[in-house]
Amino acid sequence: MFATILIILVVIVAAVLTYAATRPNDFVVTRSASIKAPAETIFPLINDFRRWPEWSPFEKLDPGMRRTLSGAESGKGAAYAWEGNSKAGKGRMEITNSVPSSLVSLKLDFEKPFRANNSVDFTLSPSGEGTTVTWAMRGARPFIAKLMGLFMNFDTLIGKDFEAGLGNLKRLAER
Numbered sequence: 001m002f003a004t005i006l007i008i009l010v011v012i013v014a015a016v017l018t019y020a021a022t023r024p025n026d027f028v029v030t031r032s033a034s035i036k037a038p039a040e041t042i043f044p045l046i047n048d049f050r051r052w053p054e055w056s057p058f059e060k061l062d063p064g065m066r067r068t069l070s071g072a073e074s075g076k077g078a079a080y081a082w083e084g085n086s087k088a089g090k091g092r093m094e095i096t097n098s099v100p101s102s103l104v105s106l107k108l109d110f111e112k113p114f115r116a117n118n119s120v121d122f123t124l125s126p127s128g129e130g131t132t133v134t135w136a137m138r139g140a141r142p143f144i145a146k147l148m149g150l151f152m153n154f155d156t157l158i159g160k161d162f163e164a165g166l167g168n169l170k171r172l173a174e175r
Contacts, residue, residue, distance in 0.1 A: 016147075017147070019150070020143065020146045020147040020149075020150055021143065021146065023141065023146040023149060023150075024141060025140060025141055026138065026139065026140055026141060027138070027140075027141050027145075027155075028138050029154065029155050029158045029159055030134060030136040030137075030162075031135050031136075031162035031163050031166055032132055032134040032135075032166070033132070033133055033166035033167065033169070033170055034127060034128070034130060034131075034132050035130050035131050035132075035133055035169065035173050035174060036129055036130040036174050037130055037131060038101075038130070038131060039101035039102065039124040039125075039126065039131045040101050041173050042124055042131055042133060042173045043100060043101045043102075043104070043124060044074070045172060045173065046104045046122045047074050047075055047095070047098055047104050048073070048074035048075075048078070049069055049074070049079075049080040049093075049095075050069065050074075054172055055165060055168035055169045056165055056168070057161045057164040057165045057168065058088070058161065061084060061085070061087040061088040062085040062087060064085070065082055065084030065085070065088045066082065066083045066084065067080065067081070067082050068080070068081040068082075071094065072095075074095075074098075075095055075098035076095050076096065076097060076098045077094070077095065078094070078095045079093070079094040079095075080092070080093050080094075081093075086113060089111070089112040089113045089114075090110070090111040091108065091109055091110040091111055091112070092108075092109050092111075093106045093107065093120070094106065094107050096119075101124060102123070102124050102125070103121065103122065103123055103124070104121070104122040105119065105120070105121050105122075106120040106121075106122075108120050108137070116139055116140075117139065117140070118137050118138060118139035119137070119138050119139065120135070120136065120137045120138075121134070121135075121136045122134070122135055133166060133169065135162045135166060137158065137162075
């Protein structure tokens with residue numbers, strides 16, 4: 001009886017691991033918001049890391065978080081490093097591309113609570129009376145992330161932060 005239970009457990013674990021291995025190697029999380037403000041008003045809020053505390057939901061994860069700005073003052077070459085509690089973690093981001101009033105691209109590197117290297121794009125597109133802002137993050141999904149993804153939805157977890165940030169950006173830009 002014990003051997004049968006053990007064999008069943010091994011088969012189940014093997015099936016879960018095999019299924020996880022078949023999941024996509026990359027991920028994309030995307031959220032958009034319509035903001036009743038011109039792109040010229042919104043763009044500087046994203047393109048300048050000194051403005052991020054005004055709208056980024058990640059800034060509130062640790063009030064004592066250490067922040068270091070370096071490189072250019074804003075736009076391409078501007079960099080922002082942080083180190084905080086277990087929620088905020090540790091990492092660095094750098095603006096790799098900046099097209100006035102239409103695109104800000106970032107290289108995002110996490111060190112803690114896990115290592116990851118992602119790319120982030122903020123795209124601003126004219127839309128009706130305002131601007132549609134799209135926040136997208138892309139990156140690799142190593143096996144452990146694929147396995148965890150079977151039990152938790154990363155799109156929902158990260159997406160809710162993006163939605164909060166876009167909501168904050170909307171309130172700030174529409175003032």
